[in-house]
Amino acid sequence: MDGNGRWARARGVPIAQGHREGGEAVQRCVRAAMEHGVDYLTLYAFSSENWRRSGEEISDLTGLMQFYLRHRFRELDEQGVRLRIIGDPERFGVSFCRELRRAEEKTRHNTRLTLALALSYGSRAEIAGSARQLAERVRAGTLEPHEIDEALFASALQTHDMPDPDLVMRTSGESRLSNFLLWQSAYAELVFLDVLWPDFGEKDFAEAMMRYMRRQRRFGGRPE
Ligand code: IPE
Ligand code: MG
Numbered sequence: 001m002d003g004n005g006r007w008a009r010a011r012g013v014p015i016a017q018g019h020r021e022g023g024e025a026v027q028r029c030v031r032a033a034m035e036h037g038v039d040y041l042t043l044y045a046f047s048s049e050n051w052r053r054s055g056e057e058i059s060d061l062t063g064l065m066q067f068y069l070r071h072r073f074r075e076l077d078e079q080g081v082r083l084r085i086i087g088d089p090e091r092f093g094v095s096f097c098r099e100l101r102r103a104e105e106k107t108r109h110n111t112r113l114t115l116a117l118a119l120s121y122g123s124r125a126e127i128a129g130s131a132r133q134l135a136e137r138v139r140a141g142t143l144e145p146h147e148i149d150e151a152l153f154a155s156a157l158q159t160h161d162m163p164d165p166d167l168v169m170r171t172s173g174e175s176r177l178s179n180f181l182l183w184q185s186a187y188a189e190l191v192f193l194d195v196l197w198p199d200f201g202e203k204d205f206a207e208a209m210m211r212y213m214r215r216q217r218r219f220g221g222r223p224e
Helices: 006-011 017-033 055-071 073-078 094-106 123-139 150-155 202-214
Strands: 040-049 081-087 113-121 167-170 188-194
Touching: 006 017, 017 040, 017 055, 017 202, 040 055, 055 094, 055 150, 073 081, 081 094, 081 188, 094 150, 123 150, 188 202
Parallel strands: 040 113, 081 113, 167 188
Antiparallel strands: none
């Protein structure tokens, strides 16, 4: 989700307003995902690099996330959305983190859509975490190095209970992954949209899906 800042700057309004409008776009995106029958939607809400932003912007973003969790959560739960958090939410403080964990717990059995929020998430840190976890098991004598394969490595990632993404989309015209699901996106189709995130709507979602459908996925093999 990229372009909140540019959206605000283009209108001469505070960045915080760009983020607020971005929150509305999140709701449109979640709705569109459900209408399109998507099973897993992961939103890159805050990267581990976003801590470099000003204290004011970070607290605006945190406040906004808290607002949605408190006021929109029930609706999501009723719609059958299962919430999952990846990243390092502890960095947002114990009380917000506890609220997030409670929301995960409460929606654990919902099946319509898994909505994963990447909060203070960085893919390299996640990959290093998987390596660390497996190394600890080797040290404890419960794992042999030769047993470490791709499946075992993936099972130690934070996304262990989610499938790899089929489609990764990014808004605002940037063509980068910016430390998002690097391991998991090995064979994902990448779609870059020019729309700024606060303007993102159902037609942009449909456009990304359309582009995805037109791709031929070979996973390294030969087409029929
Ligand atoms: C939103 O867009 C991404 C978040 C961190 C919430 P940006 O805030 O990165 O917008 P630009 O890149 O400055 O336009
Ligand atoms: Mg940006």
